Structure formats: C-alpha cells, structure tokens
Amino acid sequence: MRGRSSIFGWLILVGLVTTTCRSPSAELATPALPIRVLPNSVTFFALADWGVGGLFHQQAVADQLNQYAGSLSPSFLVLAGDNFYTNGVQSVNDPKWQLSFEQVYSGSRLPQAFEIALGNHDYQGNVQAQLDYALKHPRWQLPARYYTKVFVSNGVTVRLLILDTSPFIxxxxxxxxxxxxxxxxxxxxxxxxxxxxxHSTEMCTIVVGHHPIYSAGADHGDQPELINQLLPLLQKHKVPLYLSGHSHTLQHLSNGGVTDFVISGGGGAPLGSIADSSRCAFSRASGGFAVISANTDSLQVSFVNQGGHLLYQFRKSLPH
Structure with a gap:
C-alpha cells in the first residue's frame, strides 16, 4: 500500500482539479469505437501522466486502450512520461511496478511493446531503475534516456524519436x-x-517528449527552454508531429507551422484545466489517450476519452 499512500499524499499537496473546460468548438462525444485509422498505416496509441496505482481514471483509460486495441491492432503504445507518481520508483522491485503498470495494463489485446519516455516525476526517483527494468521485462521498452526506433507495417515506415526533456528545464x-x-x-x-x-529516410517522423513546447494548459503552459532549443530543430527537419504530456489535459495546437503539437496527458493523474482554449484547435480537461496512424502521405490523430468516446480527430498531409 505504500504506492497508494504516496499518491494520496501528493493529492493533498497539489489538490484535485476536476474541471470540465473545453474549447468552444469541440465536438460532442460520439458513440464508442467509431474510429477508422488510415488505410495501410502504422498505428499506435499514446498517453502520459499515468502512474497513479490504478486510481482516478487510470484504470478506465487502460480498459479503453484494451478495447480499442482489439479493433485497431496498434503496433505499439507510447507512455510519454510521469510514469510513477509522485517520486518515480526506487528500484526494479518497487511495488509501484505492479500497482501502476503490470496490474493496470494487463489487457490481453494490448500491444506487447510499450515505448517509454521519462518525465519530471520519474527524475524525482531512480531513473536507472526504469532503465534496468527494461532489461528483464520486454514490454517496457526504454533502452536509453533518449532513443529512436523505426516501425514498418503495410509498406509504411515511421520513425519514433523519443527525447528526455526534463534535463532541459x-x-x-x-x-x-x-x-x-x-x-x-x-x-x-x-x-x-x-x-x-x-539521416532519416522514413515516410513519417514523430518526436516525443514529456514536456510540451506549446500548451494552453493552466497547470503547465508553454515551455520556453524547448521553444528556444528544440523547436528550431523540429522546424529545420519539418517534423509533422510533436507528442507530449505534462499538462494533464488533451490538446491539439498547430501554431501555423509544419509541426502540429499534441498533448495527451490524460493517462490517469488528476486533471488540469485549460487556460486559453482559443489557442487550440482542440482542448479538453479529460482522461483519455491519442490514437495515431500514418501512411505514405497522411497522418491522423484522434482523442478518445476514458468512457471510450471519440472527442476529436484531425488529419494532415505529410511534408515531402
């Protein structure tokens, strides 16, 4: 019970926010399982800010991940940091591994590869323990603090570039x-x-980091260090999508450039709120996850809430 007790202590410290803020133009939730991914695509799910011992909406989101995986067959799942609240894990035997990961993401339809990024709460614990866990547990894919992988399906190649953003802050x-x-x-x-x-030659490259570059979240907004240091790199290489968490919300911001910014921070931790929805194509303080698919010429992102309802979807052409 130590993992659960620390979570309750954290809630006392920061307070529980249960806002229903949303962008004025946000679509109403539609019936469950309405999503069709792009044809002949690489498909994966993504969420962040999740490790709370199955409490709040973490288990509900995990159940929907499993439900959607049965129909959409994702190749992998991205967990974009803040993997264990509030102070990471202390060792490979920390009880949080069972409370927050193994027992929660146990659905039989889930993909066998979980691609992991590190968040700031993970740095408050033993980061090396998360790297070491990957050596004996193949679902937990964390070969280094930052790394890249290429996925191939249906003749489509997608490169995932996972960064370690906490040391920039x-x-x-x-x-x-x-x-x-x-x-x-x-x-x-x-x-x-x-x-x-x-040197990348893949059809689509997606960059992942825990911290957002741009965010309309009242809990966590724009990140100046990443605007100054990382954004020019994304612009230089015409990266179509930067995926993050940190703000405990769901957001899509375009900011008028080649790169779209998706925040999928509804994995389980108590929700944040939206400070300025006018900055977003979509924003919602909701538990949930992103469904992302890419084929030879397009990229599609959908948000699904903890009840299994499609909240929002957009599609864009890939730069060539």
Whole structure:
C-alpha cells in the first residue's frame, strides 16, 4: 500500500482539479469505437501522466486502450512520461511496478511493446531503475534516456524519436537535490537528435517528449527552454508531429507551422484545466489517450476519452 499512500499524499499537496473546460468548438462525444485509422498505416496509441496505482481514471483509460486495441491492432503504445507518481520508483522491485503498470495494463489485446519516455516525476526517483527494468521485462521498452526506433507495417515506415526533456528545464536543474541525476548534457542530446533527423529516410517522423513546447494548459503552459532549443530543430527537419504530456489535459495546437503539437496527458493523474482554449484547435480537461496512424502521405490523430468516446480527430498531409 505504500504506492497508494504516496499518491494520496501528493493529492493533498497539489489538490484535485476536476474541471470540465473545453474549447468552444469541440465536438460532442460520439458513440464508442467509431474510429477508422488510415488505410495501410502504422498505428499506435499514446498517453502520459499515468502512474497513479490504478486510481482516478487510470484504470478506465487502460480498459479503453484494451478495447480499442482489439479493433485497431496498434503496433505499439507510447507512455510519454510521469510514469510513477509522485517520486518515480526506487528500484526494479518497487511495488509501484505492479500497482501502476503490470496490474493496470494487463489487457490481453494490448500491444506487447510499450515505448517509454521519462518525465519530471520519474527524475524525482531512480531513473536507472526504469532503465534496468527494461532489461528483464520486454514490454517496457526504454533502452536509453533518449532513443529512436523505426516501425514498418503495410509498406509504411515511421520513425519514433523519443527525447528526455526534463534535463532541459531550468527549474529542475536549479534544484538538483529534488531531481537526482538531472544535470545531463542537453547539447549532446540535441546534436544526436539533429543527426538522426538529418539521416532519416522514413515516410513519417514523430518526436516525443514529456514536456510540451506549446500548451494552453493552466497547470503547465508553454515551455520556453524547448521553444528556444528544440523547436528550431523540429522546424529545420519539418517534423509533422510533436507528442507530449505534462499538462494533464488533451490538446491539439498547430501554431501555423509544419509541426502540429499534441498533448495527451490524460493517462490517469488528476486533471488540469485549460487556460486559453482559443489557442487550440482542440482542448479538453479529460482522461483519455491519442490514437495515431500514418501512411505514405497522411497522418491522423484522434482523442478518445476514458468512457471510450471519440472527442476529436484531425488529419494532415505529410511534408515531402
């Protein structure tokens, strides 16, 4: 019960926000299982801010992931950080592995590959333990703090570039006692990402980081460090999608450029709220996850809530 007790302590500290803010133009929820992914595509699901011991909406979201996986057959699932509240895990034997991951994401239809990013709450614990867990548990795919993989299906190639964004954030770097091992070499990470993107030949490249670049969330807004350091890299390489969490909301922002910004932070933690919905193509303070599919010329993103209803969907052409 230690994992659950720490979660309750965290809630007392930050408060439980249960807002129903949404963008004025947001579609009404439609009946369950209405989504059709792009034909001949690579499909995957994505969510962040999830590890709360199955409490709140985490289990409901996990159940819908399993339900949708039965009909959409995703190749993998992205967990975009804040994997264990409130202070990560302490070892590979920490009870949170069972409470927040193994027992929650146990559906038989779920894909066998969970691609993991690290979040700020993970840095408040033992990051190395999350890397070590991957060595003996093949579903937990975390080969390094940042890494890249290529997925191929139906003749379509998709590159996933997963970054470690917490070391970029000044507030964490200034309090290293609260964030052990936060003082990473971010220049090296950016140089690596630039090299990967320069040599990539896949039909679609999607970049993942825990922290958003742009966000209309009242809980977590724009991230100046990433606007200054990461955004130019995305623009240089015409990356079509940057996927993140951190704000406990669902958002789609386009900001008028080639890159669209999707926040899928409704994985389980208490919800945030939307500060300015006019900035978003879509925004909702809701539990849920994203369904993403890409084929030879298009990318489609859908948001599904914890009740299994389609909230929003958009499609864009891929740059060539």
């Amino acid at each position: 000044n507030a964490y770097r200034q309090t290293p006692t609260a964030y052990p091992d936060i003082l990473q070499n971010t220049d090296r990470q950016l140089q690596w990402a630039d090299s990967v993107l320069t």
